[in-house]
Amino acid sequence: MLDANLKAQLKSYLERITRPIEIVASLDDGAKSQEMLALLNDIVSSSDKITLDTNGSDARTPSFALNSPGQDIKLRFAGLPMGHEFTSLVLALLQVGGYPSKATEDTIEQARSLTGEFKFETYFSLTCQNCPDVVQALNLLAVLNPNVQHVAIEGSLFQQEVTDRQIMSVPSIYLNGELFGQGRMNLEEILAKIDTSAGDRQAEKLNAKEAFEVLVVGGGPAGSAAAIYAARKGIRTAVAAERFGGQVLDTMAIENFISVQHTEGPKLAVALEEHVKEYEVDIINLQRGEQLIPGQNGEPHQVKFASGGVLKGKTVILATGARWREMNVPGEQQYRNKGVAYCPHCDGPLFKGKRVAVIGGGNSGVEAAIDLAGIVSHVTLLEFDANLRADAVLQRKLHSLPNVTVLTSALTSEVTGDGQKVNGLRYKNRLTGEEITVELEGIFVQIGLLPNTEWLKGTIELSPRGEIIIDQRGETSIPGIFAAGDVTTVPFKQIVIAVGEGAKASLSAFDHLIRSSAPA
Template identity: 65%
Template sequence: MLDDNLKAQLKSYLEKLTQPIELVASLDESPKSQELDILLQEIAGLSDKISVRRDDSQPRKPSFAINRIGTDVGVSFAAIPLGHEFTSLVLALLQVGGHPAKISEEQANQIRDLEGEYRFETFMSLSCQSCPDTVQALNLMSVLNPNIRHVAIDGALFQDEVEAREIMSVPTVLLNGEAFDTGRMTVEQIVARLDTGAEKRMAEEIRTKAPFEVLVIGGGPAGAAAAIYAARKGIRTGVAAERFGGQVLDTMAIENFISVPYTEGPKFAVAMEQHVREYDVDIMNLQQATKLIPASEPGGLVEVQLANGASLKSRSVVLATGARWRQMGVPGEEEYRNKGVAYCPHCDGPLYKGKDVAVIGGGNSGVEAAIDLAGIVRHVTLVEFDSQLRADEVLQRKLRSLPNVTIIVSAQSTEVQGDGKRVTALVYQDREGGDSHRIELDGIFVQIGLLPNTDWLKGDLALSPRGEIVIDERGATSMPGVFAAGDATTVPYKQIVIAMGAGSTAALSAFDHLIRTPAPATAAHHDAESAVA
């Protein structure tokens, strides 16, 4: 199953094993079990520290466990973890085999100290770019704490279980048989959910921080660029972000970042964070900004209040809060979110194999989604509000060539219908004739653009009619000392390379603001007091 190049790479990784491990396979006579058996035998053949044995007592077949011999350390896969999950497999082999994970000792101890029994199940798909982070986080936690167990389940491989347990999106995580969360999750996020005192401790830590000279709100491409450009000036720089990487984490393929012919969003986000961490930047993850308070005098401290009750102060602020998927805003959409209403065709598409779905939106994203889904599902109906599709002509030609796709234009989606558990239909109105129509289906993929994450700024900053932060050519906003960059602003094109350039501009403008606006005596006194504290 593994080509020679992949075997050579894996063999070099497995040389890092310090503890013997065994791969315990639970198989039947199916072709997928045969595939898994071949994969496990190939892996075992690459290291004398790895052995394989059969134990067909597990209910899910094919599945396997990676166990550290003589201990209760191990992780499990009900999957053939290739595709996006191959990295998860490699990391699991290394971590169970004794190779240390890239995690701070403080966070490792926090995981070890968790009390109680935790049995996690993650339903994922091999085409999902959001799933590996969640799978790898829970695998790591199960290696560090024997009270934590985790199995990663390929939804496409166990579709009967997906149906029975009503899994409608990936990654979906269950804890002790009950719903825990959906969507990409990091170790920090999961531990914060389990460790009930973590948020309070973080708030107390934030309250003790001295004011920054540049404080960046947001950890996407714009925020990362702003942090690097500010830190290179040798000034005190902080980043507060809900999740470092931002929307890039949900991006499948990146093929237009100059000098990098191809990469994927999660990999790109990791590289961004590593680059920022090379500088003296205080990164504060899982922090949601709720209020922006202007400085009381020129050159004074701008305050950013956080959802946990703490606040941060800085002589200048760069807002890089990005954007989120735009919703249809129709009855039933929120009720059936992750129950048939989805926003990531790459992630959730495999769960709809052999079913009927709709794609809302006729731009490039919508048409690309419809093309991808047509290879998985039984039928795709593309619904576009405008009188014609807006996607590139090459994409439209490909879409129209597919036999299992229907295109409906001049259609306004008006309602998502369901049976209380899952989506059953989409209702739309013909914008030309006015008639209402109902399409029976199993899933709806919404691809209608982005909304800026600026709700918390209303009334404090000048925003455009679309809710974007109004900026000038230097990234300056309507509030002195506050700059902005990226998809949350009025910049006309929402692209990674443009966001990075805008973030750099905003940071340089913030530095220029600092050197041209001396700090008042009150701010200087506050700095001194904070430094002493």
Template identity: 70%
Template sequence: MLDSTLKTQLKAYLEKVTQPIELVATLDNSDVSRDMRALLDDIVSLSNQITLTISTDATLRAPSFSINRLHKEQGEVGIRFAGIPMGHEFTSLVLALLQTGGHPPKVDTAVIEQIVQLDGDYQFETYISLTCQNCPEVVQSLNLMAVLNPRIRSVVIDGALFQEEVEQRQVMAVPTIFLNGKVFDQGRLSIEEILAKLDSGLEKRTAEKLDASASYDVLVVGGGPAGAAAAIYSARKGIRTGVVGERFGGQVLDTMSIENFISVTETEGPKFAAALEQHVKTYDVDIINLQRAEKLIPASAANPLTEIKLASGATLKAKTVIIATGARWREINVPGEREYRNHGVAYCPHCDGPLFKGKRVAVIGGGNSGVEAAIDLAGLVSHVTLLEFGAELRADEVLQRKLRSLTNVTVHTSAQTTEVKGDGKKVNGIDFKDLTSGELKHVELEGVFVQIGLVPNTEWLKGTLELSRHGEIIVDARGQTSLPGVFAAGDVTTVPFKQIVIAVGEGAKAALSAFDHLIRS
């Protein structure tokens, strides 16, 4: 199952296993079961600490396998993979083996303590796709929780393999997490976010702690590439620096492939985001995660500090502020879009595409992202309908040529999407207007992928500092906004060309400008 290179790499990892592990497989007569057995045999052959047992329990999903400690007195471990964890989930498999086998996890001791102290029985079932770059963080978080707390169970289910189950439970996006049989959440979640949802008193305790914290010389709002660069450059000046944001990495976490960050030939968004965070953590920077900024209160003669009010109720204060809140997927804002989000309406074709295998979908948007999405989906689904508002596609010609070569793609230009249709539970069609003829048209389908660009995250700043007509923060060549001591960087600003490498440079520049402001004032 594994090639020689992968076996060599895995063998090196498995040398870190110090406690005996038992793999228990539930198999059937399918080809997938044969491949799973081959994978498990490979794993067993690479470590004398790992054994394999075949289960005949007909109540369990097949094919699937569990990972547990051989010596049960060390505590139960409730991890099960229903499907073959390759692709993006191979790392999840390796970590599950290492952590079950006694290798210490790389998480804060406070997080470990929180997991251990969780009271109650938690049965998590997570539906994933092997091409989803957002799924591994959820899988790895829940698996770690299962390793640390014997009352927690984590089952990882390949949605493409268990299609009937996906249909029955109305899973239309990945990752989708069920807790004790009910939908718990959808989309990317960090271990801290999962714990926050389980621990109802955490937000209040965190807000109280933040309120009591000292003021910062530089407070960066946003943890994407621009925010990370700003934090690093600020910390290197030896000044008190903090980063506050909803999730470290920002929109990079939703990026499939990065091939144009200079000196890095190719990487994936989540890996890049993790590297950003690790780099920031090498400096004396307060990282304040899971906090959304709701209001900026400018400094004044009475109060020389700028204040950032958070949704949790806490307030952070700083001598200078760098806003790097980035952007998010733009919505089409038609009836049915929000009602059927994660129930047929999706924004990440790489993540959710496999759930629509053999079905009919639409892609809205004729730029590079829209055409790339249509090309990717055409290899999975039965038919793709691409809708572009303009009179012609805006994607690069090389992409358009590829698109035109596909027989299961229909392109409609001058097409205004008017409504996403559904049966109350999931999408079953889309309506659009032909802007040339004025005719209203309907297409029956099961999924809609929206790919029409980005909108800056600046709603919380309206009326506080100067924004462009597109809602972007207006900045000068130094990253200075219309408020003294408040700077901005990255996709949230008027700086053209929304690229990671540009955001990083702008973040560094904003930090240097903020430091210059501090020493001059």
């Protein structure tokens, strides 16, 4: 099942386990069960601390559970955890085998203190870059707390469950049989959702902190660079982020970050956070900005967060990034995650053999259509303008595909459905005025980004598009408040540009601190 190189890596990792692991597999005569058996045999051959029992009787077949003698761990994989989920399998083996997690002590203690019964089920796809965070977080929770059990389910292998539960987006997480959440979530976010007093405790911690010299709001490439450059100056720095990595977490392939020939968004996000952690930076996650209160008469600026907490900064760098732009047509919100999706890599496999549309003719839209064409039965790409805006090489590839229809001058006007899921869309031909209906099962929206600045309106100067207006130094309309990255008016929203802008804003903030503290 595993090639020689992967076996060698696995063997090296499994040398770290300190207690025995029992694998109990539930198999049948099918091809997938044979693949799973081959995988499990490879795992067993990689460590003398691992045993395999093939007499399991779980209702989901093929599947396997991981446990350790003397422990009460309820952790199961239903399906083959390969692709992006192979890392989740390796981590699960290490943690079940006693290897400590990298989670903070506070997070581990919070996980162990949970009371009640928590039966989690996560549906994933092998091409989903968002799913491993959820699977790994819930696996760790099951290792840490015997009140928690988790089953990670490969959606394409258990299609009947996916159909019965009308799952059209991954990761989809169920808790005690009810939908708990959809999309990327880390362990801290999951704990915050099930531990209702966690938010109040976090707000108290934030309010007790002294003013930082540089307070960065946002943990994407721009925010990470800003934090590193500030910390290198030896000044007190903090990063408050809703999710570290930002929009990068939702990016599949990254091939234009200079000196890195190829990587994936989640890997880059981890690397960014690890780099920031090399310095004395206070990283505060799960914080969404709600109000900016500029300081008066030399007082520090304040940022109020949705958690109720407030942080203070002598200077502030706003790097809150952007999010996927929505169509804002009837039916879009009603059928969000019920056929309307924004991540083709994550959710594409759920539409295998079905008809889908891609909205948007830029690079993102055309790349999505190309990828989906290899999975679904037919792709209809709709572009508002008269011509596609994607690179020529992508357009040539798109037009070479037999199961793709390209519609230009097409204004999407409505998402239609049967009350439970999408069954089509309506668009207007902008040349003829004709209203046309397309029958399909999925719609992938790829029409650009929207800056995360709603909470800043009325406080600092914004462009008509909602971007923060900055000068050549990255300073906003308020002295001592800077901004960087996709949230600003800087053209060309690219990771490499955001990193540079973050560094520039940080150096400008340091210069401001020096000048404002110098004696007259």
